Amino acid sequence: MTKFTGYRCSLCGAEYAPGEITYTCPKDGGNLDVVLDYDSIKSKYKPEDILSRSDPSLWRFLPLLPVQEPPGDATPLHVAGGTPVYRLARLAEKLGLQSLWLKDESRNPTASFKDRASAIVVARAQEIKAEIIVTASTGNAGAALAGMSAAVGQKAIIFAPKSAPQAKVAQLLVFGAKVILVDGSYDDAFDLTVRAANEFGWYCRNTGYNPFTAEGKKTAALEIWEWWEGAHQKWHKAAGADVDHAPLTVFVSVGDGNIISGIHKGFKDLYQLGWLPRIPRIIGVQAEGSAAISNAFHGNTETITPVSAKTIADSISVDLPRDGVRAVRATKETGGTYVNVSDEEILNAIAELGRVGVFAEPAGATAYAGLVKAARSGEVGSEDPILVLNTGSGLKDVRAAMQAVASAPIIEPTLEAVKQLL
Ligand SMILES: Cc1ncc(COP(=O)(O)O)c(C=O)c1O
Ligand SMILES: [Zn+2]
16 A cells, blocks of 8 residues: 655655655755655545554554554564543642543553554564664663564664663663663764664664654554544533533653654644544643753744753653654644743652552653643643643652652561551
8 A cells, every 4th residue: 555655854845755765854854754645545544444443552543654564473562552541530620620631651562652653663674674673762762662673573772871760771671682871871872873773784763863753653643533532522421511622732741852743743644634623732841951842942943952951851851852843843833832840840740640540750740740830820721621641651760759759667567666657
């Protein structure tokens, strides 16, 4: 099928055929948007054809993806996507909101949003018969690539900063990837990976460099659409509420800016197909100490000036975001904005989410921290329906989790000691 017709540069608009180019625009280094043949997709499918599929994973959306089939034979890690949406009634009340939901991406196979990207990149790698896939990662993208590669018998090499949380490094090693820890930042690992891939002929999955990562990430938007138009509307009707309410606002944490760009792309694809009447408002949340994209947005420019990143949220600690321009547009074109949060606000968000049963890593809780701030400042109103993404599991970074809570007391093993404590 010819649904994937090529790439378009997000900066200069130059178009390229699928086999002509692999990563970014040779003219200006711009991120490439994958171009799909919407007419061909529309002529073959209606939304019901996709939404009636029994496969709950992201592969239910294969007709909208630029690959022919899932990678390898059927394996457990094919179940990326299909993550649950929880209603957070108690937190909504606390924030003065009428409706608040959280889509829990920590429920992906390797416990982060990044499984979506790796699924599609590994499928692409197999189509172009790449022998080795390499990626730079703060940990999650690497774990996702290593896990999917292990499942389908693909060789993977991961470059991560040596400061990556232990649990993430453990995942990389257990999945049997070749793991190289770089004595430097994520940005150093990123640049080294690109150079090594060119030198050794490896296929590079780097976030915001390989155009297929955003295509994987867009599947979250496709699921949000399915939920918002389907189950959620039914819930609203049953509650006796008007279904034609304010548009959805989606909160996303942002590092390189590829998740937010991918989600925007997913909504744009649906809009182009005529399957989504109104694109949700997207709000990006960055850590104060790693806010290059937010700075550009608020400075009303698409020029991304690097920062010297420092935040407890290691997954979004990025000096020079690699998908910054599209990330600025994701909020600008949807009536959204960027919110910055401090490490303290991120730790508070971990604790708040924990108390309603959601265990998020710092970058995962960042989106909720942004909502808290936006609700207080009036950036979102009480009637705005809100969906927050938790992009990664708290088990990924237990050290940070322990900073979010008071430590447990240690007592003698006697009833007396328990009484004293109580
Ligand atoms: C848990 C988590 N949240 C958010 C992000 C941010 O995604 P992006 O770098 O595409 O903006 C990442 C990226 O590594 C992540 O692992
Ligand atoms: Zn270009």
